[in-house]
Amino acid sequence: MNQFLLRSLTPSVLGILVRRGADFAAAEDAVQDALVEAVRVWPADQPRDPKGWLVTVAWRRFLDATRADAARRRRENLVDEEPAPGLAPAVDDTLQLYFLCAHPSLTPSSAVALTLRAVGGLTTRQIAQAYLVPEATMAQGVPPARRAWGSISRAKRTVSGVRFDQPGDVATVLRVLYLVFNEGYSGDVDLAAEAIRLTRQLATAIDHPEVAGLLALMLLHHARRAARTTPDGSLVPLAEQDRGRWDTESITEGVEILQAALARDRLGEFQAQAAIAALHADAPTAAETDWVQIVEWYDELARLTDSPVVRLNRAVAVGEADGPRAGLAALLALDDSSPSSRLRSSRGYPIPRHAAVAAYLHERDGDLATAARLYAEAAEKAPNLAERDHLTRQAARLNARRGR
Template identity: 75%
Template sequence: MSEALLRELVPAVIGVLVRRGASFATAEDAVQDAAVEALRTWPREEPRDPKGWLVTVAWRRFVDGVRADDARRRREELVDAEPRPEPGPEEDDTLQLYFLCAHPSLTPASAVALTLRAVGGLTTRQIAQAYLVPEATMAQRISRAKRTIADVRLDEPGDVATVLRVLYLVFNEGYSGDVDLAAEAIRLTRQLAAGVPHEEVAGLLALMLLHHARRPARTDDDGALIPLAEQDRARWDTRLIAEGVAILQAALARDRLGEFQAQAAIAALHADARSHEETDWVQIVEWYDELVRLTDNPVARLNRAVALGEADGARAGLAALAELDPNLPRYAAVAAYLHERAGDPATAARLYVAAAGAATTLPERDHLTRQAARLNAQERG
């Protein structure tokens, strides 16, 4: 039984139940129950029509719930006239589910959880494991999200930008537990791109592919982080890079630049360089200028300072950094790197220690601690 197939079918089956009269919340619950049943029974005997099987089981779960709750007569009439799964293609509401699950009224955390469950087809347990929280906590988060959007119609127009931010949040979570969230985000973004001919959807997909291509080289066998400058570029996935570049070029040709296209262009320039030294840092700075113009994002300004330090020298990077808030995430790490490049290892070592103390992940903390220890050892030597 292909779990990937099951995940792909979940949003379409939710749409079928909603069109038959179920609310989004009850439809989503019923389809999740059906998915759990499929995981239990399909390994022994996968049905010839997996979607029809899911529709039938999910509809029966919904019907049972209506009966148990002593629903209104209109729904009882739906029960008495239980429809059979129609042969042939049905309308696919997956795109509307993207918009619904990323509704602006939801918090980012709730939107991510609901998207992974209703559109991604993951179980609450899988999502909880991926985010390293108790299953009960994740179940409450999803329940609150469904209550928040209870009155939102499935056919209401959605905001593509909000959907993209939710998918980007999923991608940046990377990998934990038995669910690869980066791969799941790419799958969902591919699905979205197939239904939405939007430049920024293509830009986000290209960005994900280009970043994901470097994943095999990001850590060593012990799980320690390897900085971009030190990565073995022979381990980068050239197939993903080629695909990402092609998607980006097609998006840029439409001449409607957005922030994800700009970020993807920066990633493409890194992917194109045969070594760190051969990177076109001048062009990367120009793309960061575009990104700052589009977003005025302080993190983009922080990354621009790094690129400027590579293009024009560490002192130029430090001058750009001085204009930013020192409380920004990774500020101390960037300052440490630029001070080391500027020939001030003592200040760099002190800043690496400070950056390690503010790190949000164990691999990042360990990497920064090693950098400080390396410089301190050089000073003593």
């Protein structure tokens, strides 16, 4: 069974049902039923036109559900006759679905959760790991998967009956694309290339510097993908990556797109992030990185977002530009009295990230005992196996040095 094929066809099939008159929630349910049937039938007899097969089965499931529901009899005018079978139209509805999922009536977290589920093809567990739930909800002790499923269910109810051509919110669409890219970039689900494709499509349709900034950011990050892991899957830190394995064509394209966006003098967070990525890509070696300029861009990014993660990354840059003591001082400023205290208690990975940053700066300052302890603490709370293994190895390496 080709799971990638099913995932890639899902948005188009969903879009076709919605354009035919099905509301989003009912269409999504029907498509899920069709996917289950495909998993059962296709291994023995895969159809010549997989997309058309899914459309036909999903539409029939929608008709059955509609006719069985007395409360939805008003839709009978839409479903009296089933369209004639044949090849499915070669129309990509994925981008339109992103905008539908970014409907103004949805909260940003619900819009992201719905899109990752319906369009991105992520599981509920993967959505829960994308730290979509506000801090207050995180504190209630509800399992992450259940919180994510609740966000999806509420979002589907909200967009039920919404017309397919309702406008969405560009900022939310960009946020969704960014999260899909990051999930694909982690290696759990390979959606990074799809996120880039959709962002290119969005950049063609919408003349907006932040859309261009996001596309540049994706290209610059994706250019380093081949160097990010060893053959056994171990993470390779940026400073240790083989820069000869970076994709220079993607870097060149990303830098050109970013320069054109910055020239419009409408700076946004994705453009600032892309500028930081471009400075890393421009350095022939890690030692030649322009950390002073990177700190300046982090200052701009912090002004735009006031994100605790941004301020955490800024502390790393300060440590590189002005020495580990300066970095530790910047990290110390992120205490419980500041707005950035959220990074110690919210949204999954910032907790181990804070400990890992502190460990790195303490190691550079010569305090190996503290660094080893913090690496071990970060490893215990790492969100995935690759990151946990990397942090565990760092702790073991320092403990071995101390023993010698």
